[in-house]
Amino acid sequence: MAIAIDFGTSNTVITKFDPDTQTTEIVKLANIAQKTALNPELIPSLVYVKDAQNLDLIVGQKVRNQGLDISNDKRFFSNFKRGIGSNIQGFLPQLDNQNITFEQIGEWFLSSILNELSEKPDSLIITVPVDSFESYRNWLTEVCQKWQIEQVRIIDEPTAAALGYETQQDDFILVVDFGGGTIDFSLVQLDLGKSKQAQGFILKWGEKVLGTNSAQKNKIAKVIAKAGMNLGGADLDNWLMDYFHREKDIPKSSLISRLAERIKIKLSQEESAEEVYFNDRTLETYELSLDRKTFEEILNENQFFPQLDNLMENVLQQAQRNGVVKENIDKVLLVGGGSQIPALQTWLQSYFSPEKIKCDRPFSAIAMGALKIEQGLQIKDFLYHSYGIRYWNRRKNRHDWHTIIPSGQPYPMANPIPLYLGASVENQPSIELIIGELGEQITSTEVYFDGDRIVTKQVTSGNTTVQPLNDKEGGRSIAQLNPLGNPGSDRIKVLFMVDEQCTLRITVEDLLSNETLIDNCAVAQLS
Numbered sequence: 001m002a003i004a005i006d007f008g009t010s011n012t013v014i015t016k017f018d019p020d021t022q023t024t025e026i027v028k029l030a031n032i033a034q035k036t037a038l039n040p041e042l043i044p045s046l047v048y049v050k051d052a053q054n055l056d057l058i059v060g061q062k063v064r065n066q067g068l069d070i071s072n073d074k075r076f077f078s079n080f081k082r083g084i085g086s087n088i089q090g091f092l093p094q095l096d097n098q099n100i101t102f103e104q105i106g107e108w109f110l111s112s113i114l115n116e117l118s119e120k121p122d123s124l125i126i127t128v129p130v131d132s133f134e135s136y137r138n139w140l141t142e143v144c145q146k147w148q149i150e151q152v153r154i155i156d157e158p159t160a161a162a163l164g165y166e167t168q169q170d171d172f173i174l175v176v177d178f179g180g181g182t183i184d185f186s187l188v189q190l191d192l193g194k195s196k197q198a199q200g201f202i203l204k205w206g207e208k209v210l211g212t213n214s215a216q217k218n219k220i221a222k223v224i225a226k227a228g229m230n231l232g233g234a235d236l237d238n239w240l241m242d243y244f245h246r247e248k249d250i251p252k253s254s255l256i257s258r259l260a261e262r263i264k265i266k267l268s269q270e271e272s273a274e275e276v277y278f279n280d281r282t283l284e285t286y287e288l289s290l291d292r293k294t295f296e297e298i299l300n301e302n303q304f305f306p307q308l309d310n311l312m313e314n315v316l317q318q319a320q321r322n323g324v325v326k327e328n329i330d331k332v333l334l335v336g337g338g339s340q341i342p343a344l345q346t347w348l349q350s351y352f353s354p355e356k357i358k359c360d361r362p363f364s365a366i367a368m369g370a371l372k373i374e375q376g377l378q379i380k381d382f383l384y385h386s387y388g389i390r391y392w393n394r395r396k397n398r399h400d401w402h403t404i405i406p407s408g409q410p411y412p413m414a415n416p417i418p419l420y421l422g423a424s425v426e427n428q429p430s431i432e433l434i435i436g437e438l439g440e441q442i443t444s445t446e447v448y449f450d451g452d453r454i455v456t457k458q459v460t461s462g463n464t465t466v467q468p469l470n471d472k473e474g475g476r477s478i479a480q481l482n483p484l485g486n487p488g489s490d491r492i493k494v495l496f497m498v499d500e501q502c503t504l505r506i507t508v509e510d511l512l513s514n515e516t517l518i519d520n521c522a523v524a525q526l527s
Helices: 061-065 102-115 134-146 157-164 233-248 254-266 292-301 304-321 342-348 365-373
Strands: 002-007 011-018 023-026 046-051 056-059 076-078 123-128 151-156 172-178 183-191 203-206 219-229 272-278 285-291 331-335 377-380 386-393 398-405 417-421 428-432 435-450 453-468 477-485 492-498 503-510 515-525
Touching: 002 102, 002 157, 002 365, 011 102, 011 365, 023 365, 046 061, 046 102, 056 061, 056 102, 102 134, 123 134, 123 157, 123 365, 134 151, 134 515, 151 157, 151 365, 157 172, 157 183, 157 331, 157 365, 172 342, 183 304, 219 304, 233 254, 233 285, 233 292, 254 272, 254 285, 285 292, 292 304, 292 342, 304 342, 331 342, 331 365, 398 417, 398 435, 398 492, 435 515, 477 492, 477 503, 477 515
Parallel strands: 002 123, 123 151, 172 331, 219 377
Antiparallel strands: 002 011, 011 023, 046 056, 046 076, 151 203, 172 183, 183 219, 272 285, 386 398, 386 435, 417 492, 428 477, 435 453, 492 503, 503 515
């Protein structure tokens, strides 16, 4: 059995593919999924830790059913996905003499979901945000390997969504994925059944993966442009809670955040919404009401639409560099709970005609689309981040970063990128090189605690966000020089290559001795 998991900040969806009947369906885990008739397949991404030592956990809808999601209990965790791989400003509690991390909570949640399945899958496809750093994907890889599933593959969420909407007759698809923790824009070119030569997966590992020369796997989905940021439905809930605190003097709490979320959801279907909560123990009553106009004003106050404009302009500029203009885009597909907000759909109509915008599969498209890989579809993708080396900038008197592999680089790379380096001091015994994954210029994302909630914030700075890949003891040295090096001439040539598994590899040649010092060595798994 093959399954796909769309692990979301707010909700998670599982689908399965039956090779005998060649059919796909959503897996409805009644024990932990929502009980509403509207979305019975959604599993709330919630965890309550009863006993950390013995892994006594409550996950999904069970947490809400037992009323464990409205208190400030330190054992309750929500929105934990956005903390995975991030440098959090704050701390998580110690439970049962055990230090807790977001990565640990995420692993417990996903493992608990798999344990609910009636049979163990032999193939797994799992989706990731388009803006995820290598640290998130590395964490996910390690978790998947613990499950001992024969084959595991990863695909970007927006690409999967384009496939899940089954838009086979369209060439260029823009996917707007607005989930609980992120919003991602991805322009995808579908070439279903037209190409005669297979391409590589976005990411793949496992014994059963077929080679790239397989004649059966000849369908391609090519990512043309993509952009994303850590802004999601949970942030909108916090904005609403801030509004009620400021205008109605209602204290901030996880309960108010939950009521604000309900109001936000209702406003997608109604012009106004109200939530009333009465605590029969404290005799406290909360009455929250809001209309669409005020909700849109709150979005404007928090610069929601300018941030969306920046993402759209980024994607359209990338597309234009690849020969695709806005008029070439055939469909705009909306996925994620936040995509149901009328103000977002109205904003999109300032760019595209209403008949191009589709929003009827907000929760199922990603997980269903991911299963297309199991049915013979392959993905041609490019690197979302740039990769470079650290150097000393004499003019600025500080370390800086020089790009070697730019974002947008297709992989596997046809030809390696060379870099020539020389010694900087007399009798230099070795050459060190720090390789980094370069984030966006000017802006960076801070993740921190505000009370008991996780908040992300876009911060303007003059620097580039970088995650070093090999800056550790024993990992920086790439060449031992024999004879010793001296300044004045190039000494080594470094060849950078990204293979079909999206692994960065380097080869190092000594130009003086004509020896190969490092041959096709893996440095890091890229995103």
